Amino acid sequence: MSTTGQGKGWDVLDSQDRARFEQVVLPHLDAAFNLSRWLLRSRADSEDVAQEALLRAFRFFRGFNGGDARAWLLQIVRNTCYTWLEKNRQVELMTEFDEDLHQQSSTTPEALAIAGDNRERLARALETLPVRFREVIILRELEGCSYKEIAAITSVPIGTVMSALARARQRLQRALTQPAQQEAPHEL
Amino acid sequence: MxxxxxxxxxxxxxxxxxxxxxxxxxxxxxxxxxxxxxxxxxxxxxxxxxxxAQLYETAPPELRKKIRSKLKISAAGVSRSPAAAWRWLAVAAAILLVTGVAWFAVPHLRPDGPESVTSAEVIDAHIRSLQAGHLTDVTSTDQHTVKPWFDGKLDFIPPVHDFMDEGFPLIGGRLDVLGERNVAALVYGRRKHFINVFVWPTKDPDTPIHPPGSRQGYQWVHWRHQGMEFCAVSDVSAQDLHELAQLFIQ
Structure with missing residues (x-):
């Protein structure tokens, strides 16, 4: 992280803004961390990226007009994550987001309940999803965001959020009920 | 399809x-x-x-510390003049001012009643409860354990239900104080987040679920039902809170 560019940014915020930042933005650090952890699939990397995003948010804070602070922060977190992925794992961003899955999954709720009751298995299935599907699941199911909030965070129209979420869930169901391929036997 | x-x-x-x-x-x-x-x-x-599956992963405490100190160190770093100390006083004064203004500016949940409870109190009580070891006095997902626990500790019996199937598992309960009166606090989970539902008796007629308010990233909803006054507060979405409130009324 460059120290030269920062000095200016800090100076721009006066003490009142800083207090407001602490009150309004910092409480959403967990949300920031959780989103970056799932986008990057790594706790260690997301510590760095979440920190960078928070510092960036601090610099941009003057531009925040007092709306939904969580959505505002998560948008910055998401952008920071994507920049990081572009630099470090470009392949992931190119995975087939547009691949269509009109195939009906023949899973019963019961089968799904059994498969889904294993945290590890669920986490792994989630991580196999392309990042653009993964993010809508995280924002909707873990963060409890509305479609409107997700649309703001991911900068897409609400209709796109809706269809991405539908397809993401389908894919997750499939990933969960596919016979586990390389699953090491669990210790009992 | x-x-x-x-x-x-x-x-x-x-x-x-x-x-x-x-x-x-x-x-x-x-x-x-x-x-x-x-x-x-x-x-x-x-x-x-x-x-x-509890997939929500919260920020490690060291990260929180690191970010806080980065913000402060950098802030101090730009002002090498003797005025630096005054700057910090200004920060402290600003925090006091902001907190003070927020305290008085928030709308009262019950502007009319003598026992009026302000949203600031409710949110403070919520934040206090999230500190280590303060969340529950009785920890149980069983409503038949939590409800009798309040017996004898309060001059009323709060309604206690587990809403696990609806996505709001009961975590437990505790005694709390709001507006100088003892209240029951019921704690529910929602995707790794906690919801406090404060309950105390009232003589006022039922009111619908009050449109949500929000402050500092926390939301609350308020309603009265069958002689009880309720206030649910959390950092989950207003929609989630509304859903939980409806379960209480049903």
Missing amino acids: SCDFSGTLLHAYLDSELDAVRAAEFERHLENCRECTATLGAVESLRASLQR
Whole structure:
């Protein structure tokens, strides 16, 4: 992280803004961390990226007009994550987001309940999803965001959020009920 | 997939994103469409699994510390003049000012009553409860354990229900103080977040779920039902809080 560019940014915020930042933005650090952890699939990397995003948010804070602070922060977190992925794992961003899955999954709720009751298995299935599907699941199911909030965070129209979420869930169901391929036997 | 509805519309229904008219329309459709019923069941079950699995990962405390100190060190770093100390005083004064203004500016939940409870008190009580070891006095997912626990500790019996199946598992209860009176605090979980529902008796008539308020990233809703006054507060979405409030009224 460059120290030269920062000095200016800090100076721009006066003490009142800083207090407001602490009150309004910092409480959403967990949300920031959780989103970056799932986008990057790594706790260690997301510590760095979440920190960078928070510092960036601090610099941009003057531009925040007092709306939904969580959505505002998560948008910055998401952008920071994507920049990081572009630099470090470009392949992931190119995975087939547009691949269509009109195939009906023949899973019963019961089968799904059994498969889904294993945290590890669920986490792994989630991580196999392309990042653009993964993010809508995280924002909707873990963060409890509305479609409107997700649309703001991911900068897409609400209709796109809706269809991405539908397809993401389908894919997750499939990933969960596919016979586990390389699953090491669990210790009992 | 043959049914048109089982695509996106079904998901919007599940996420409570349809308006009342379209939701009712979809429910009528659901009565006759086996495909949609099955799909809805599967997606609901997926959602329940996601919530049970507790996938939410919170920031490690060191990260929080690091960010705080970075913000401060850098702030001090730009002002090497003797005025630096005054700057810090200014910061402290600003925090006091902001807190003070917020305290007085927030709308009162009960501006009329003698026992009026302010939203600031409710949020403070919520934040206090999240500190280590303060969340519950009695920890149990069993309503039949939590309810009798309050017996003898309060001059009323709060209604206690577990809403695990609806996605709000009961975590426990504790005694708290709001507006100088003892209240029951029921603690519910929601996707790794906690919701405090404060309950105390009232003589006022029932009121509908009060439109949500929000401050500092926390939301609250308020309602009165059958001689009890309720205030639910959390950092979950207002929609989630509303859902929980409705479960209490049903």
